[in-house]
Amino acid sequence: MKKIIIDLFSIILAISLAACGSSTSAPPAPPAPPASPVATEPAAATEPAAPQQPKAVTITDQAGRTVEVGDVETISVCWYMANDFVLAMGLGDKLASIGPHDDFQIMVLPGIPNLQTVGRGRPDMEKLAALNPDLFIHTVADKENIDAIERLGIPMIQIDPEDIDATLEAYHLVGKATGNEGRAIMLEEYYRNTVKIATDRIGxxxxxxxxxxxxxxxxxxxxxxxxxxxxxxxxxxxxxxxxxxxxxxxxxxxxxxxxxxxxxxxxxxxxxxxxxxxxxxxxxxxxxxxxxxxxxxxxxxxxxxxxxxxxxxxxxxxxxxxxxxxxxxxxxxxxxxxxxxxxxxxxxxxxxxxxxxxx
Amino acid sequence: MIYQVENISFAYPGSSRTIYRNCSFELKEGEILSILGPNGAGKSTLLNSLIGILKPQKGNIFLAGRNIRSLTEKEIARQIGYVQQSHNPVFAYTVLDFVLMGCASTKNLFSRPAKEDHARALHILEMFHIVHLADKPYIYLSGGEQQQAMIARAVIHQPKVLLFDEPTSHLDYGRQMITLRMIKKLAAEGYAVILTTHNPDHVLLLGGKVATMEYEGHFSIGGAGDIITEPRLAGIYQAQLHLLDIEELDRTACVPPKL
Amino acid sequence: MKKAISMKKAISMKKAINMKKVQALKSPGFAKSGKALPFNLILIAAVCLGIFLALCVGKYPVSFSASLKIVFYNILGWQGDWDTMTENVVMGLRLPRVLSAVVIGASLSISGATYQGVFRNPLVSPDFLGVSAGACVGAAIAILLGFHSLAIQAFALAGGILAVALTTLLPRLLRSRSAIVLVLSGVIVGGAMGSIMGLLKYIADPTTQLPAITYWQMGSVANINFRSLAYVLAPMAVSMTVLLGLAWWINILSLGEKDAQALGANVAQLRGVTILCATVLTASSVSISGTIGWVGLVIPHLGRMLVGPDNRRLLPASALLGGLFLLFADTLGRTIAKTELPLSIITGLIGAPFYAWLLYKNHTRLS
CATH class of the missing domain: 3.40.50.1980 (Nitrogenase molybdenum iron protein domain)
Structure with a gap:
């Protein structure tokens, strides 16, 4: 009887140790160099394992936080305004969760209704932790949950689209974080050109x-x-x-x-x-x-x-x-x-x- | 006949304790019925049954010849002046306004006291020697003044019967005598009076009919002389009490022995 | 006591004899009612004056005398020579707002005084049976369903009345007639409504519906037009009339259930009618203005201080004082700053310290 218990205990211990081990090894290698795919550095040559090494970029978001973002395969949002920044960037297929949304957004991405929810406006920590997305896009207005999200180790950028320049910057931030800078440049160009139609006629x-x-x-x-x-x-x-x-x-x-x-x-x-x-x-x-x-x-x-x-x-x-x-x-x-x-x-x-x- | 009570019994819903059992009596104009019993024996419950607030499970109460079950609150109140033990209104109504509320049973919904009601109220206050208090808030009066105002309220609509719930219990000794004298006077004027008390000497002072209530619902009624006996008092109060004839006063008194 | 002989006979004596004597006495009762009438007249005059003044101030530049002229010409049905824009501002924008403030202030105050009387508790406010909470839920549902302003109003009214119906149903299910059970029931229903409200706000569209719900909850008379006011005016007038008519019976109810019954009042019926009317008043107000705090709680106290607790004097005085108070608060709110101050903030800022002062003044009576 005693033995069984000890056996059981050791099994549990083994499993939890294994879990710990895997969870510590899963996130992008902590101090990984900010190797961008286009960068041709000597380091890449000396290290043959570079393709496996997840890239990481360091971003200063609109709340002034410095964030390190690794390879982004899944993006999570729970704030209505964030939706457009993902969809316009053409990153809809990476969305792993969505908060409040509207019919237009469903039109752009028909899969939206089937996505998970990790909160409405403010994140539900447990769900967010369970989802463990590669990137969480959030508002600067949320001040209460930031610490908790950071402690979860989930890379988060906070955006603050309060005026046009800040809005366009937010697209750039999302682009930088997801390796889609080109798209952000295109969007800004398109935006400025469109506004120019108006300013040209009334200038x-x-x-x-x-x-x-x-x-x-x-x-x-x-x-x-x-x-x-x-x-x-x-x-x-x-x-x-x-x-x-x-x-x-x-x-x-x-x-x-x-x-x-x-x-x-x-x-x-x-x-x-x-x-x-x-x-x-x-x-x-x-x-x-x-x-x-x-x-x-x-x-x-x-x-x-x-x-x-x-x-x-x-x-x-x-x-x-x-x-x-x-x-x-x-x-x-x-x-x-x-x-x-x-x-x-x-x-x-x-x-x-x-x-x-x-x- | 004002009251004809036939074999009523009452227990609170959900409680096994019968408050009173097989209680019967009759009461005519000018008669006084004192209900005597220790605290908690159910005197107030009986009074509340007599004004229709509580309904006995068995038996019938006839008020001025009509079964109380078939009467509305207003019809009952029309016959009854009820003097509560104490009253603690939340709002500071003036004594005059307070007394005028006694008119309720004579008023229809949407009507209110008229000029003649005001006049009558003032007149009653004058006779009770409290007309100077008419404008004062009732809650600022002394205990004795409050009781007088309450009695004024009970008689303003000229009922047939007055019910007093423990009229002497909150008063000082002098006031108690004034109240007893007043009750006797009111009876002499033709009101039927029912009162509750736990002081057997007050019952002897008032005379008339006496009912005793004991725990377990025992109810006995009769003349004061028949009901107030030393053994019964001992049974009710669990204490030795003596009935003494006092020649100088020409009355029987109930007194406790030396402590 | 010697003179108290033969009270019964004296009481039944012809009043003619007594009347003279009574007149000779200080006859405080008549003096009181005689005093109360001018007091109400003063209040009516104050309300009228307040309305005129409120019509003459605002952000649109109309001179005081021009506004006054516009108002009088409109009352007399004359045609003025000012531009219609100015007239529209005074008669089209200010008038419905000013009248709404007066009507709502009066309704909430009468309702509050009634509730306080019926429940023998000077600390209850008109929404303690859950009227406001229910109305909020009703309005929020209508907003979520995308309904228009009149439908929102109807839903709010229905929600408020439904909440009170629920509150009064609970003691009935428990077969209790105790007022405390009713108050507890109000707490339960109010709490439940609060939770439902939270849920509705949670599922509301954060950019459009949520601000609408929040705005509605804040309470405002800024956007009430004649049409929405007209819809609630009839139920309000009926309820007010009934309550004013029953004012003396509310006194009797306020003595307590047992005493009221012993005096011949049909307590259940009276309580039902008065609560219904008070509820309709509050629900109607809330349905067009949202929830406005403090008025229904504080004004009856002020009224009691000025005219005494007798509801025959208190109800009309409360109505007038309440109308005046809300008119003042709203006029202040729309003129004091560049942006409007929410009504509940002003009623709270005035009401809370005022209430504290009243408690201080009456502390002997309460202790």
Whole structure:
């Protein structure tokens, strides 16, 4: 009897030791040199085992952390905004988990509904540990879970797409981490070129002749202030944000409808967050005397299927679209249609008409 | 006949203890019924049965000739003035407002005391010598004043019977006598009065009918002289008590022996 | 006591004789009710004045006198020569908001005073039976289903009433009529609703639905229009009328169940009607404004301090004070800074210290 127990004990011990051994040997060799595949260093020649040796890159992410990322075969996300950074980078097939997502993203990657979930917005540590992805892409807004994720030994980059430059940098970070720098360069080029369409057409229009706008949020009294990416997007499209000077801590500060009346902008844009429609405002007799309403210039940001105002590649479309709405004579709907089709083909490898986005 | 109680028995739901068993009595206008018993014998339970808050499992109670089971709260309350042992309202209603609440049984839903109710309330307060307190919050009154206000509330709707739950237990000695005298006076004016007490001497002072309640639901009723006997008192209170005839006072008193 | 002879006879004597005597007395009862009427009149005047003032301030530049003129011309049905934009701001934006604040403040306060009376507990607020929690769940479900504002309102109303129905069902299942069981039941239902709320927020779309739910929970009268106000005005008016009519019976309920029954009150019926009305009031308010704290708890206390505990005086006074309070809080919130201050923050900032002060003032009475 005693013997059996001892035997059992030794077996368990052996198994756990083996497990420990394998788990310590599994992650990329800790102090591995940052050997990139293109680098032709003498070290590669002296070491014949180099192809087996997993490459590792050191990245400084947008939270200022230095992260070492090895070979990335699996990517994990649990934050909605991160999805686009994986999908636009063409890394969908590496996704091992996903958090909240939308129909457009399923369209780009039909396998999304079958993916695991490691949390919604904030990671579920146990699940994340079990999944043990090669890369976890997360938000800088999460400050509570960072230590724990680092202790799990899961390589993580935190991104902070708060404005256009930071958004494009985030693509570069993902590219660097996954060895897809070329794709990130292409995306940035595409983005800048698209925005240039807008800036080229309006470049010679002086500030004081540009139309003013207000972008309304979830409630009619909430607006996008100057610090928000949505504002930058429309300003790039040639608008003057009446709410730019409202420097609020929170997103979508509530200034009240009366303030919007006082601003009386030339154009009113409505965020996709809104619980109301452009039609509602156009029909409301109380709003009837606002310049934008009088001229029928109240627009909901596109589109129902794919949000052009969320941090991500599509904000370049949003810029051109707002330029078109602000200066209808400068850019035609047909041009927009063509641009959108090209954008979806290039960025997401999707064949889709612009009209289908608002079905 | 105000009360006709026939063979009622009561036990709290889920409890095996019968609070009172086969209790019967009758009460006419002007009569006093003192219910005597030690603490916890079920005196308050019996009173609550008589005002319809608790329903006896067996037997019937007839109030002014009608079975209490067939009466609404309002119809019962119309006949009864109920004076609680103590009352602790959460809100500081004035004495006048408090007394006026006695009118509830004469009012329909959505109606409220009218001018004549106010006048009557003030008049009663005046007769009780507490009209100067009419504007004071009830909860600020002394124990004796509170009881007077409570009695005023009990009589404002001119009921037929007054029920007092331990009317003397929270009062000082002088106040106790005032209260007993008042009860006797109210009976003399035609109210039927039922009260509970654990002081046998008070029962002797009041005279009238006496009922005793003991544990295990024993209930006996009769004239004061028949019911208040030394052996019965000894049984109820587990203590030796003496009944003495005091010639100077022309009454029988119940007194404890030397300690 | 000597004069107390023949009370019964005296009581039944013709009042005509007594009346004179009564008039000669200080007759405090009449003095009180006589005093209360002007007090309410003062409050009504204050509310009217408050409405006028609130209509005249805001971020859109309309001069005080111009606003005043617009308001009076509109009351009199005259046509003014100002531009319609200015009129739209005053009558179209400010008026519904200002009226909503008054109506909601009044509803929450009457509701609070009623609950406090019925449950004999001056510390309960109108949502302790789970009204607000239920309304939140209802609204959140409607938001998750992608419904429009009127549907959200309807769901919130239904959710609030359903939560209270659940709360009152629980003691019935336990065959208990005790108020404490009911309060505990409210805690249970409120807690359950809170958890459901957490779950709903968890599954909500973080970019669109979650902010909508959070905004709704915060409470605001900023975006109430006449249409949504019109939908709840009828149930509110009916409930308020019933409660004002039952005010004296709420006094009797507040004496306690046994005493109330001994006095002839049908306790179950009265409690049912009053709780229903108070619930409808709160649920209607919450359904258009979201949850607004402190008003229903603090205002009845202020009312009691000013007019006494008699609900016949307290309910109307609470309604007026509550309307005034919320109007003040909202007007402050929309004018004080560049961005609007959430209503609950202001009611809390004013309400909490005020409540502490009330407790300090009344500590002798409470101890």
């Amino acid at each position: 010679n229009i002086p500030e004081d002749q540009r139309p003013t706008f207000v972008l309304l949020g979830g409630e009619k009294g909430k607006v996008a202030d100057g610090s928000m990416m949505q504002s930058e997007m429309i300003i790039n499209g040639g608008g003057i944000n009446k709410a730019a000077s409202i420097a609020a801590e929170e997103f979508w500060p509530e200034v009240g409808v009366e303030q919007v009346f006082e601003w009386n902008p030339d154009v009113i844009f409505i965020s996709r967050q809104a619980k109301y429609t452009a039609e509602e405002i156009l029909q409301d007799p109380v709003w009837a005397d606002l310049a934008a309403v009088k001229n029928g210039r109240v627009y909901e940001l596109p589109s129902k299927l794919h949000n052009w105002e969320n941090p991500g590649m599509a904000t370049c479309l949003g810029t051109v679209w707002s330029m078109m709405k602000l200066y209808p004579e400068q850019y035609s709907e047909e041009e927009m249609d063509k641009l959108a089709s090209d954008f979806y083909k290039t960025v997401y490898n999707l064949d889709i008409e612009r009209s289908a986005l608002d079905k």
